[in-house]
Amino acid sequence: MAGRGMHRRPRTNPLIRGAVAVGTGGAALTLPLLGATHASAAAQALPQANQPAKALTYTVTKGDSLYRIADEYDVAGGWKQLYQDNRAAVGDDPKLIHPGLKLKVKTTKAAAAEKKAAASPAPAQPAVKPAGGVAQATPAAAKTYANNLDGWIREALDIMAEKGIPGSYDGIYRNIMRESSGNPQAINNWDSNAAKGTPSKGLLQVIDPTFAAYHVPGTPYDPFDPVANITAACNYAADRYGSIDNVNGPY
Template sequence: MSARGKHRLTRTSSPLLRGIVATGTGGAALALPLMGATVASAAEPTGAVTSAASVASAASTQHATAKAGEKAQVKHHSYRVVKGDSLAKIARDHSTRGGWKQLYADNREAVGENPSLIHPGLRLTLGAKSADASKGTASNQNPTSAHKSSGENSTGRAGSGVTKTESATATTSAPSIEAAPVAATTYTNDLDGWIRQSLDIMAANGIPGSYDGIYRNVMRESSGNPLAINNWDSNAVAGTPSKGLLQVIDPTFAAYHVAGTSMDPYDPVANITAACNYAADKYGSIDNVNGAY
């Protein structure tokens, strides 16, 4: 019996060798360690899934940014001056933030040094600064670089996904659209139109007065003639004759001139608004004036 011991295999601690030695007893014993090795090497595509999610999130961010840029551009539009316009009227009709002063500041180069003198046909830019600020905020964001940094990894599929996303978002970026200017309120070139335009300017500047109060005083002072002048009363003797629809002397016109209207005292709207501004200061309203004032 001791002779058989010479043929016994030396015991080994290696599981792999034990699997190989067991081949003589059947294929099942060898299959178990080989299957375990195959399963252990299968976990690979986690990075690609994470990258795809990052690309989708970055694409959504760029799409929102493009929308914000388009809105900012729509707000920025131009307006062509028509007869009867003033900066105050245009600012009011278009709800310009900052009123006529901001409108003048944005268009000083086009208007010139006198904000009260604008001519039909002059093109003004409305909402310039607010639109520029919005566009600047949108342009400071760089979603393309975010896509690249989140999409870069060792797999080729993630890289191709970034390229497709950039191409798709570039296609959705629309060209700038210039909004059509809102039609300006027009006034007839007669006493009725002058009074109505004056009332709108007065309302924008907090000056009280009514159509009837203005009309009644105009008819008494000048009979509706915008070029009327008094060359015989005490003011005329003093060298400052009363002028225009509401017979305003030059010092009073200069002191109570309403910004955004003409500096010409014979201009019907400028004359009415200055006179009503003076009457509001001295009498509370032009409606309270029933005689020489």
């Protein structure tokens, strides 16, 4: 999504949760990779008054980030404090946390956090065929996906189906190959968006203001996360063009 600035004019839609839409006429909003959030989340991040923090052990799952975990458990000091508390286990790069890694989390939401940390993933369920004969898609959370481009697209499509966002495998794949050649860490540091301080990122080259405005709830708040990037881009394309399938060039 380079050059012609497809993401420079975010629009509001039903899936926006308190995000600030940034237009071309205003100052560019640069969101840090792990610390970015929007107004409603910031309001929720205030620690509960007079309630001491309690430590628990959290096991990292696919799609997690330090920001998401810190936000979920109201960690005082946010993801940076969570990183400092677990630096020996995480290593030098806070963006790289792997499934199975155990983190020490200090939270004020003790009861809810302990319950969630102890919960096991729900087993995958087969598609349900109701009386009308039309099969219903199994929720994305109940499935497992390959950690590659095919798996990312299929997981994104299931989430999009749940949220009512249009798009097809072929439409997503075609645009990914044009924008990033399938590299989820791709970043454009040379076009007009980059010059304004909002470089295009990820599989579908989304700039931070557009990601903030069209982020799909239930996906990591990280523009480099493959599934979050795909769903946000498709959400934007649906609002602007009707569907990602209608996009055949820079958008």
